[in-house]
Amino acid sequence: MMKWFAAVLGFFVYRFPGAVIGFLIGSFIENLSKGSNSTSGRGGSIFGEVKPQKVSPEDFELQLLSLCSIVIKADGSVSPSEMAYVQQYFVGTYGKEKANAIFRTFNEVVKKNEISAQKVCSYLNQRTRYEVRLQLLHFLFGIAQADGQVRASEIDKIREIATYFRVSMIDFESIKAMFIKSADNAYKILEIEKSATDSEVKKAYRDMAKKYHPDRVNTENEAIKKGAEEKFKEVQKAYETIQKERGSL
Structure with a gap:
C-alpha cells in the first residue's frame, strides 16, 4: 500500500515523474519494513535475513564439530572432559552407533591445526536461522564448561564466533550468563537491568520465552533441538529466581 500511496502523492506534486519516484520510494520503505519485521532476535539485520540455503545433516554436523574443536583448543590444550x-x-x-561414527570424524577434525572460525560461521550463516546460531553458542559454552571452568580464552573464542555469527552482544551476554554465575545472572539472562520494574521483568520473560522457545529453532538436527530445550529452561529458571527474590511477580 505504501508504494501506491507514494505514487499518487508524487503524481499530484510532480505529475508522472513524481509518480514514478514516489512508487520507487514507497517500494523501498515497504521492503525495509518487511525486513525489520522478519528480523530474528534482537541481533538480526534491519533488512531481515536471507532465507537459509539447505544443508545436509552430515555437512551440518561437520561444521558443528569444527566449531567444537576450535573451542576445545582455545586454551591451548585438548581437555579429555571436554x-x-x-x-x-x-x-x-x-x-x-551414529554418535560413535560422528565422533571418529570429530577426532580427525580436532587433529587439524588450522580451522577458520570465520569460514565455518560464514558457511553456517547462509544455511541457518538466527535462533539456531544462538543455540550453537549455547552448545559451545557447554563444551567450555565441561571441565568445570570456563576460561577467559574460551570466552574470547566463543565471543569471536558470536561476532562471525552476527549475534548481538546482548544475546551473547545472555547465553554466557547461563554458564558463568554471578549475583545478577537472572537479569542478564532476561536481558534487563536489576532496576527493571515488575512489569518490565514480566515483558522481558515473555519476549525471551518466545525467542528461545525450542519451536523457533526449526531444525532437523536433534542435538540443536535438545540444546534449545535446555536454554529455554534456563530462561524459565531465571524468571523464577527473580520471582522468589522479589516475591511480587
Missing part, C-alpha cells in the same frame, strides 16, 4: 562432553552429547542425542 572431548567426553561432546561424545556424550552426541550419544544422548543420536544413539551410540
Whole structure:
C-alpha cells in the first residue's frame, strides 16, 4: 500500500515523474519494513535475513564439530572432559552407533591445526536461522564448561564466533550468563537491568520465552533441538529466581 500511496502523492506534486519516484520510494520503505519485521532476535539485520540455503545433516554436523574443536583448543590444550562432553552429547542425542561414527570424524577434525572460525560461521550463516546460531553458542559454552571452568580464552573464542555469527552482544551476554554465575545472572539472562520494574521483568520473560522457545529453532538436527530445550529452561529458571527474590511477580 505504501508504494501506491507514494505514487499518487508524487503524481499530484510532480505529475508522472513524481509518480514514478514516489512508487520507487514507497517500494523501498515497504521492503525495509518487511525486513525489520522478519528480523530474528534482537541481533538480526534491519533488512531481515536471507532465507537459509539447505544443508545436509552430515555437512551440518561437520561444521558443528569444527566449531567444537576450535573451542576445545582455545586454551591451548585438548581437555579429555571436554572431548567426553561432546561424545556424550552426541550419544544422548543420536544413539551410540551414529554418535560413535560422528565422533571418529570429530577426532580427525580436532587433529587439524588450522580451522577458520570465520569460514565455518560464514558457511553456517547462509544455511541457518538466527535462533539456531544462538543455540550453537549455547552448545559451545557447554563444551567450555565441561571441565568445570570456563576460561577467559574460551570466552574470547566463543565471543569471536558470536561476532562471525552476527549475534548481538546482548544475546551473547545472555547465553554466557547461563554458564558463568554471578549475583545478577537472572537479569542478564532476561536481558534487563536489576532496576527493571515488575512489569518490565514480566515483558522481558515473555519476549525471551518466545525467542528461545525450542519451536523457533526449526531444525532437523536433534542435538540443536535438545540444546534449545535446555536454554529455554534456563530462561524459565531465571524468571523464577527473580520471582522468589522479589516475591511480587
